[in-house]
Amino acid sequence: MEITRRAPVGRPRGFDADEALEQAMLVFWERGYEGASLTDLTSAMGITRKSMYAAFGNKEELFRKALERYTQGPAAYAARALEQPSARDVATAFLAGSVRTTTRPGCPAGCLGVQGSLAAGDSGRAAQETLIAWRDDGRIRLRDRFRRAVDEGDLPEGTDPELLARYLMTVSNGIAVQAAGGATRSELQQVADAALRTWPPV
Structure with missing residues (x-):
């Protein structure tokens, strides 16, 4: 009898990525790129640095995504x-x-x-x-x-x-x-x- 293996179910992020990006956009908007520390960003986004990197990449990539959100x-x-x-x-x-x-x-x-x-x-x-x-x-x-x-x-x-x-x-x-x-x-x-x-x- 052949056993069908199921792919592991991905663990939910546990946070609203859309809302987190909105908060990051506001931090960059208020403080600029260099003025926004990772602590400022993760605190406003309500996530850990590890979660931020996993969901959005590094600070530079997060900034690009925030700018795109600002544009739209x-x-x-x-x-x-x-x-x-x-x-x-x-x-x-x-x-x-x-x-x-x-x-x-x-x-x-x-x-x-x-x-x-x-x-x-x-x-x-x-x-x-x-x-x-x-x-x-x-x-x-x-x-x-x-x-x-x-x-x-x-x-x-x-x-x-x-x-x-x-x-x-x-x-x-x-x-x-x-x-x-x-x-x-x-x-x-x-x-x-x-x-x-x-x-x-x-």
Whole structure:
């Protein structure tokens, strides 16, 4: 008689990986990559270091996963803005989303993607490069959307899509830094509105 061997049943993790990643994201958002110690992270996540490594990899890998969660969650306004019908609507939604996210109640002030690793030593170099690539990707997506707007006649002929994209990113990044310094949502929305007053007329 042949005996069928069953594969051992995997032991449950014993924690909510989704919630743990949410907490890690908040720690990185508040303290940056280098400022977030493993003790800070595991304490907020409610798990041991061993469990963290098993579920998420090392600190650098955890940071990448947290940034991905941030992109799909609090920073999802950027992708939604690109779907707006006009270039001006894109810019308006993009800056309004930046203001809301950087002053979000119950979350750290500022932007994880901007302040997460602006000044980094050797241990934070990979995280810094990850965030540079993240911000560049945002700029490129805006540039391509504005290029389409020029082709469609929604922006004047001769408009520089790259310059417009960099302009919006610079204003958005400045909003994040100001929010981290204590500026209110109302004050930052006024900045966004002022920036839009220079938008190219159709």
